[in-house]
Amino acid sequence: MPLARPTPAEERWLALASRYPSLQARVVAEGRTGGWSGSGWPSRLLYALLGIGAAVALHGALLWVPATGVVSGVLMILLAEMLVARRRVLRSGLEDALHACGGAAIVFGLAAGGPEPAAAALLALALSVSGLRMLNAAVTTLAALVASLAVALAMRGSPGLGLAAAPAAFACAAGALLALLAGGRRLLRPSHDRMLDGLVLVLPLAAWGWASLAASRAAALGTEPPGGPGTGALPALLALALGTACLATGLRRRSHAALLAALACAAGLAHALRDVLPLPGHLQWISWGLLLLGLAVMLERALREPRRGFTSQDVGEDLQTLELAQLAAANALPRTSGAGPALAAEPAAPDPTSGVEGLGGEFGGGGASGRY
């Protein structure tokens, strides 16, 4: 069965229509997408959930078959390929999820009972193949994270020991730098650009996360003080180095992924410095927050008129999904910041004259649970 996928030129036209909704009708009229289309973010997310659920259900339904993992995995991949060929929807979410789950099922079917590092490496390989085949950046990014887990498993010495977090951190850092370097090449497919963007965005955070795990383990074992030289300083050093690289690259190439990664590294650096700075925790949080807020407000003000192309103004990008996400995120913020747990733990006695009384939940305002 020939593998259906858009040519690079078709994919570029699809990307054009996706980036500029006002041009969609003209792109469709040009007819250069080869009959391919795509999904918006909300549909993609639901399709992915349905695909994962269907993959699990299919695997469960075939539990009576010998070599269930391999059989169900092959069926999932065949189903995904058939759907791609029939629907011609790029990165719909459904086919991608089925394909990735199929690869994972085959790996688990083959590697069950084998050494864990090999299984993790095989899973990373299967996800990479699936992501590259389906041109899905989320899957290739997940593959990179699983690969870092494989490094942590392989370098731990013996199976009884904990994960080797420091080598995994270095592997992630190296991956992030390689992705930054590779981003300097002209790639034909926008999806390949997105794959590199995914790595640039996630691997610095993963490096910081692994480094933090190594540092906390070293502190717990008493081999090093928190934030001390050696492993203790690794999270801060990695966050600083990767953040600087991402910031420089992001500014030079004008890349959103690199700039957002730099912001994430800044947050990681602030967290890593918590034991070094001579300030109590709450003051550190408030100070960093105020500093960031001040910088953002000043930057927004400074860039109202474009400076060297950078602008904070709305230039007609399609940011509808991001705006919805903002509303959801605003509701997820802590409402009463510390006072809430007591309110929630001591709900008011029901008032028979006033109808339903709330229980001091955190959904809206003052009675939050104070979870962060």
Added chain:
Amino acid sequence: MASSACPARRAVAEVRGRGAGPAHLHSLEPELQALREASPTGAAALDRALELESRRLFPVRRELWAALYGAVLAILVGVGLLVRANLDRIGPVALLLALLGAALACHVLALLPRLQGRERPIGLDYVLLLGALLLGAAAGYAQLRFQWLGTHAARVLLLLAAWHTLVAYLLDSRLVLAVALGSFAAWLGLEPGLPALLDVAGGGAPGGFRGRGWIALGCALIYLGAALAHRRAPRWPSFREVYEQFAAHLGFWGALALAVAQPTRWTGVLLLAALATGVALVALRERRESLLVYAVGYATLGALVLQAQLFGGTGYLRVLAILGLAAWTLMRLRARRGAREPA
């Protein structure tokens, strides 16, 4: 096969063969130029797209949003730790005054552009959101320490909802309106998210599902009414969507909560089916992808809950059939909607 005969190779050659090509790496300038050559109409949109593709113009709104959200979150976490850790040293009155002062300062800062007749920038949107949440912290803390509402602690939420609504309308802030609607729902006892509503972690009190289900539906009706009223309110055009989003989620949560409770199972199922149909019809008419996804997603969840209740066990084939049907429905609806957004 000659390279020119292969479509993929021809496409590669086509893109590579544009001389120096775009100055920037992620650029779709060649396609935009081709579009311009094909049809000169819509030159303004093409010019703006070309500016963006060539990075002569680079908007940093995503980065600003991320930074502003992170800043507000960090400050609120710090305030939470401050309230809990430094109570004795600072004293409750001083702490309350500090919180109120900070909240007031944020509100005043956000008000300034309006007084000067300017549009409020997104940075001050988040300053206003911070002010609203700091006010919530102050009000909650005051109730905790001084019991200013007596035993009716949760009325703090109602007062906050009223205040936030007022501020949202005065200063035209969607973010603060979202906080207000969330506060009102919380006053009614509706925790955020479906798991909390269904009391998944706690095992659930059977009567509780029904109670919360009806309350969620009532709250959704109120928000739906507000959304309908906003169809004719040109002054706050963006508020309608906020009400609709809350109404949709709360309505579906309420119907699902009823469907989970055995005595109201079929009422909940019918309500869920009716809601899903209604929301899908609105989504199709107004080409709103998010509403379409809610309709199919929540209906699928309801079907899964129902099959688990009726048949028990794992029922992999039934689950597979439900999920397959859901995917097929979403495909059909999206095709009917005619809005298959290119990737």
